[in-house]
Amino acid sequence: MAPAVLIEHLKKSYGTVEAVKDVSLQVESGEIFGLLGPNGAGKTTTLRCLCTLTEPDAGAIEVSGVSAIDNPRLARQKLGYVAQEVAIDKVLTGRELLQLQAALYHLPRAFAKERIDSMLKLLALQDYADKKSGTYSGGLKKRLDLAAGLLHQPDVLVLDEPTVGLDIESRSAVWDFLRQIKAQGTTVLLTSHYLEEIDILADRVAIIDRGKVIACGTPSELKDKVGGDRITLRIREFAPVEEAEKARSVLQDLPAVQEVIINSAQGNSLNLVVSPQSNALSAVQQALQAAGLPTFGIAQARPSLDDVYLAATGRTLLDAEIAAASTRDEKKERKQNMR
Amino acid sequence: MSTTLSPSQTSLKNAEPTSNPFGEFLQETGALARRLFIQLQRRPSTLAAGIIQPLMWLILFGALFQNAPAGLFGNDISYGKFIGAGIIVFTAFGGALNAGLPVMFDREFGFLNRLLVAPLASRYSIVAASAIFIATLSLIQTAAIVVMSAFLGAGLPGIPGLAVMTFIVLLLVLGVTALSLGLAFSLPGHIELIAVIFVTNLPLLFASTALVPLSFMPGWLQWVASLNPLSYAIEPIRYIYLHQDWSLASVVMQAPFGEVTMGAALAVLIGFALVSLLLIQPRLRRSLA
Known part of the structure; x- marks a missing residue:
């Protein structure tokens, strides 16, 4: 069986900045796969290429055996994407957003209604479904975004930093949810720069630094390797x-x-x-x-995953974060992410 | 906040995807247009302002030139009767020019990504939804102006006249909406888009026959105005207002380069809409491929 996601020698530059230099990874069906790395390591760019938002300069991307570059429409059907910044229309209610989402994925009307109800229930959103999403808390917005990403029953749910900015309670709710959908057979690919998040959730992890994968395996394999x-x-x-x-x-x-x-x-x-x-x-x-x-x-x-990162790069994740924070141009990155 | 997630009750099998691209296109377009109409319904102030503004124009401009010597605007007509066509076109033009703004905000807030990662039958559904929305608004505004003009004594064109007016407004809206969306996908942000709208809107109004007839203008401006697509929308509507008996052969504008008939003006507008759509195609294809 084809792997859920296959990325081979992905390359993407923005002007002179090489966001992704050489990323290869293989996500098996049914697993939770974590992409760990400091901010600016190339995680988001990798996901954007996978989700057909950004055209890679080189490399191959397949979703369940379908090339995302040659056959983007079919690949899109197999993917659910939850971006880092929650993209909801605050004027619409949660239910209306899901109705829009259902139409964008061409779900038949009766099926969509049933599916929306079950997603609202799954994410405990029933009480808020008919309120404008602009009134939601950060955790609620994230849950609505998760419901939207999962509405069309994708093979692979792709999440970019799913718990950034969430309170501890909402964070563990997201973790529980991801474990649940994994149990139901959905493959999950998530990025994070939180060690513990990847350690707790991921079956396998790729550590990515400065546009390259520097280590890949199960968290305990990687830790054992550091010794x-x-x-x-x-x-x-x-x-x-x-x-x-x-x-x-x-x-x-x-x-x-x-x-x-x-x-x-x-x-x-x-x-x-x-x-x-x-x-x-x-x-x-x-x-x-x-x-x-x-x-x-x-x-x-x-040893922790941080020790793995330290052994491979000579710096801790925290140091890398601080270094990255001083060199990043947020405005420029915002433009890159606009299409 | 309840954060315990109840386990999934239903495990639905994958829905059979409909293999009908046109049906899918309609489904997408309908859902995207519905979003715009829900926004309008929840924020009705934009609609209210959109109706009040042209009516104020109509009343204030009419009053401004009320004491202008009779015959100044030709054919013994009052300025109030003259200005209606200009305001209809200018209002539709302004609305369509702003069509790109919501799309730009969707880009900036990342909402557009939600549409771009979806397996849309065609990303032109995004364009179609905007055009439907703007066209509906423009027709509501046009209706308000027509009714108000009738109250102010400009008379009411017959059914065929109103039909041609509707057709003209739709063509203009289609062309300008396409250009505006093209800008929304090309410019870096909403500040730049607003700047472009700002420097386009009024100059195009003043360089058209909206406020004064062509014969009023110095020679160079006559040339500019008779090359301005807005004039080709204004003059036929004005002619319909001023003449009971009009046909496609009626001469609606005396341009410096020759007479322009009603039929020619409509052809220019159709050409304008088509050229606009074609013009933005490469840009849309890059952003929306």
């Missing part, structure tokens, strides 16, 4: 540098410890990479005690 558990150690709440240096030299010699980094941004705390499933934690504590050093806090954790 080692992480220990975060604080000698004191704010340890002096000398003391941190001393601790490092003591800990570096332990057999279970692979690497020790002093994080000056976090009050000279120590980040250790240790062999997984070892007794490193107690060994570290004993070594500190023997050296006469106190322990303010210590925690062991499996």
